[in-house]
Amino acid sequence: MARGYRVERLADVRPEWGPIRHVMAAPDNTSFALIAEPAEGVHRVVFGGRVIAETGPHEIMPMSLSFDGTKLAVAKRGRGRGEPTSEIFVNGEKRYDVPFETVYRFDWLDDERLAWSAWNTDDLRAKDDTIHYFVNGEDVTGRLEFEPVLMDRMRHAIHLKEGDRACVIYDDGSRSTPVTVPPGTDRFHWFDPFWATGERPERPERPEEAWDGARRSVRVRYRGVSGPIFDGIESFGGMRQFALNADGRRAAYVGIRYSGVARAMGRAVGASLSRIEGEPRGLSKLWAWPMALLFNPYMGIGHAYIEGSRRYFPVDHDREWKKGYRFASDHFYTPHDELVVTASGSDGLRVVIDEDEGPPFAAVENVRHLAAEDAVCYLAAKGDEILRIVAR
Known part of the structure; x- marks a missing residue:
């Protein structure tokens, strides 16, 4: 069945931004941020068609795009104050001062609540009481914890615990049904039924x-x-x-x-190497060097042929x-x-x-099914254009 494709032009990439290294897209692909690398180790953040932040060489700068795609937050280490501080900007405007030099976990919990964890490098990070949690600038340590997790190669989520209730925030902003967390449960077992009830659930069948x-x-x-x-x-x-x-x-x-030829070549090389191992040392070197030149993974033309097939x-x-x-x-x-x-x-x-x-296309990002449109949607790059594609 032939599909229809709706193409929407979102923006043009400007040469002065530098080479684009990463795209951070909103769940519905209506908005995005670009991370460019104009020089080695220097990262430039572009949002809404303008540069809103830039790092020094090899500096770490956490960032997070809100689920509705309207707010991009970045965290930068404070400069020139003599004490450990960090600063948080939303859409390029300074929003919060953080009395710690390291901002680590940094995510939107919903479209209005920005959360992060922070500490000083002199603190003992192995102790939980040295890590502080904030939401919109308010210290909520002891009342709220969260942790970003990988669901699979494509998707991430957030494990959130407020009080004695925990839920999963998925990367489209939706949430799982909250569960009650027993006192003293560490974050690795918030969603473990065995930890809460003592009953081990049946493991689902896997491929x-x-x-x-x-x-x-x-x-x-x-x-x-x-x-x-x-x-x-x-x-x-x-x-x-x-x-x-x-x-x-x-x-x-x-x-x-x-290909069949590539498999035959691989079998022949394997058999030859096995035979060489039993030959005298001088003779084995005589055969091994040409084979190493032909089939080594860095410049061997034989290896290149096999991989190309x-x-x-x-x-x-x-x-x-x-x-x-x-x-x-x-x-x-x-x-x-x-x-x-x-x-x-x-x-x-x-x-x-x-x-x-x-x-x-030259590049494709954030391929997903959108329930609201009952269609597959993604971002694509064509020349200097960034496009939103909807296929149904």
Whole structure:
């Protein structure tokens, strides 16, 4: 089914801002902040079409965009006062003075409440009573705690505890049902039913990888279904990423497959290295050096060929997509069980929904399903333009 794409031009990137290194987008992609790096270690924050903050070389500057996308807060260490202080700015205007030199956790709890934790480097950070929590400049230590957490590779959330009640604030601003936290519970167990009730909940079924050592291949099994055979499963920086649909009946992932020639080359190299190990030292060096030059991961043309043949194939439970990409990531299901993947090819990055390819762009950010529009939405870069794309 052909999809319709609504394109909205949000802004133009100006050359004087410097190379763009990161985009911080609002949940609905109607607003965003740009982090540019005009010089090594120097970061410039652009919001609303203007530069609102800039760091010195390799300075740390926490920042947070409100859920409605109208307020960008940044924290900077105070200068020239002789005592440890920090300053907090909202949309470029100074809003709060903080009597501590280090501002660490720094997030909006909702569209009006900005929270942060702070301490001095001379304090013993291992002691909880040296960390202070603030909301809109008020010290709420002992009454409120929060901690940013990663939900998966794409999404973050905030664990919040006020009094004896705790909830999860998701990155779209929505919240989980609050739970009661027993006295003395540390932040690692706020949402652990066993800690509160002594009952261990049943662990949900998760996808499993079944490796075939003889064939050097792997396949994923989930709910009695075995997926296609691959050379590997993409780990996205070391952590396997499986996406489940809303009812948990389907699992999506990305499989890696090399060309037949590349696999044959790999097997030949492995067999040769095994044989070299049994040869006399002088003879083994004679064979090992050419192979090292050809297949080392830094400049070997053999290694480059093998890696260049690698393709990434999204899998929707038991159905492998027909097309493989140079890279594929950030996959998730919509409420309608459509699989959404961000994929790259020779012409750029594109969002693919159930194998229906969207237009290519130089960059794609913050791909998500918007319930309000019942559509997939993301930011894209085309030349100097930043666009908001809605696909339905």
